[in-house]
Amino acid sequence: MNAPVEPGLMQATEVLQRFRTVRARSLALAAPLSPEDACVQSMPDASPIKWHLAHTSWFFETFILEAREAGFQPHHPAFRVLFNSYYNGIGEKHARANRGLITRPALDEILAYRHAIDRRIADLLAAPSPHLIALITLGLQHEQQHQELMLTDLKHLLSMNPLQPAYAADAIAPPVNPAPSRWQQFDAALTEIGYDGAGFCFDNELPRHRQFVEAFALASTLVTNGEYLEFITAGGYQDAALWLSEGWDWIKREALSCPLYWRDNAGWQEFTLRGVQALDLQAPVAHLSYFEADAYARWAGARLPTEAEWEHAAQSADFADLFGACWQWTSSSYTPYPGFATADGALGEYNGKFMVNQYVLRGGSCATPDGHARTSYRNFFPATARWQFSGLRLARS
Structure with a gap:
């Protein structure tokens, strides 16, 4: 799936710091939103922000904790289906077009889920292996993909609101390049x-x-x-x-x-x-x-x-x-x-x-x-x- 990762405790420490940084950015992107903002789905191709926050945690739980944590117990058994995106090898999935209907669990429960998964991943990194580090690296790249989707899905959602609200006054936009084309x-x-x-x-x-x-x-x-x-x-x-x-x-x-x-x-x-x-x-x-x-x-x-x-x-x-x-x-x-x-x-x-x-x-x-x-x-x-x-x-x- 990805490039080989060299083993080593120092690298594990770096990966843990990277893990915390990437996970914190997802929360920062969601911070300006209300629970109502985070729940709505504007079209089948987009997903609610709450779902993105849950699915990226599901990825770490399903592909890392389930296989490597001693005495693994799921955070919530229903989450395996609710937050599976498209992995048929994992099992059943909640229909993509209906993700906006998942009003429960509430946003605060999803945030608690994230914090719990973060603690468990950090515990695993106390005894790292090259394969574990490679899987966590993949999970972080996956979460960064969803961070981009969070912004694009949110933009589509807000554009459907008659009030045409802003996400943030300093939100990202494509930069202007004044150079002439050649x-x-x-x-x-x-x-x-x-x-x-x-x-x-x-x-x-x-x-x-x-x-x-x-x-x-x-x-x-x-x-x-x-x-x-x-x-x-x-x-x-x-x-x-x-x-x-x-x-x-x-x-x-x-x-x-x-x-x-x-x-x-x-x-x-x-x-x-x-x-x-x-x-x-x-x-x-x-x-x-x-x-x-x-x-x-x-x-x-x-x-x-x-x-x-x-x-x-x-x-x-x-x-x-x-x-x-x-x-x-x-x-x-x-x-x-x-x-x-x-x-x-x-x-x-x-x-x-x-x-x-x-x-x-x-x-x-x-x-x-x-x-x-x-x-x-x-x-x-x-x-x-x-x-x-x-x-x-x-x-x-």
Whole structure:
């Protein structure tokens, strides 16, 4: 599942500190919320904040404590089903679309669950093993993924409220990059992509392998709100020639005419985690579906990069906003690398079984926790997904 971890007491101490830091950040993200905020689910693709807090604890309890704690007893027997996400190897699951109906256990009970799991994991680390440290490291990376989801799910939830409330006055937003965009040229090359052996990786980043890329160019910056507004003004959402057939059917069926969270109220505005703001034309456009990103690229006389092109460029050139602004759609379907193998047991379900009907995004966003993103990271979503901080960087052949 992940990179090997060297044993050692000092490393165990570092992992425990890391464990406490990551777990504390999840609580900090939830701190501005009321119990009502934490319970509601705005759509089937999103989850309540309370569920995220519980599921990330369930992960440590189920995959670590249950196998390694002497005389293991579950914190609550019902939690095994309630907070199982998609692990069929574990057993039954509460339906994803109904997570917002779990009004009980209450938020304070979930917080007590987290504290109890934290104490038990800390006790296990008193006698560490390399495998235990590797599993805890995986659990922390998993929790960081959910920290990003907490912000994106919460943003969608608050956007559905007629009051359009702010999450926090200083909440994250994609940073503005004032540099003009230019085309960075790359010669045809036999490149290597995938995990390079430095630090942690998920199994879908393995194995590192060679891939040939033809000569291409990649834009040095992300597409901005202002540039995307030109696409809208030019009739981009009314021109079927720009859209993939399935994408055209989808935007017509959903009556879409702009990115998610944009508002045209006598001037363009955008709903953000800071509330409704005037649309910043210099900021990178976010919350685009694959279909919207692809249509814009066609309109701009360009295309989306492949994930091999993106990673090759990221390894060898200086680009703005590779990380920390918006995830960047690629034209690559989410499929296994040559030689990919899933791990044994339920943990083998982490990534591999989702390798169908999804597209790869690269980089990272403003919601991605510090230190979590890397050049080989492969994010993935279906072509209609828009609630993540997903934008685009143009490529040309």
